[in-house]
Amino acid sequence: MITKISAITILAFFLSIVLVIAEAKEETITLNIRGMACGQCAKRVEDELKKMDGVKEAKVNFEDAKAVIKIEKDKINAEQLSEAIIKMGFMVVKEKK
16 A cells, blocks of 8 residues: 555656656757847847747846747747847847857
8 A cells, every 4th residue: 555655755756757858848048139229129029039839938138138038849949039039120149058
């Protein structure tokens, strides 16, 4: 018979596996953006990125000229994100890790 402690341990183990699998499908991409003139530019880029399928989170900082974007790897990639930003009229430089 499984005790409550054993059941909780087993559940915790399976939840940790699920989290590892979910993290393997996600990636955080940092892009350097050139050409933003103000905070409104950064907000516009951030809002447009958040609308894209596969983007889980997007934070664009005007002062640092960077976008940090959390994506689902099987739905979108850095090139697609860059293309979207370029279509908005900005330049993109992918940051090396």
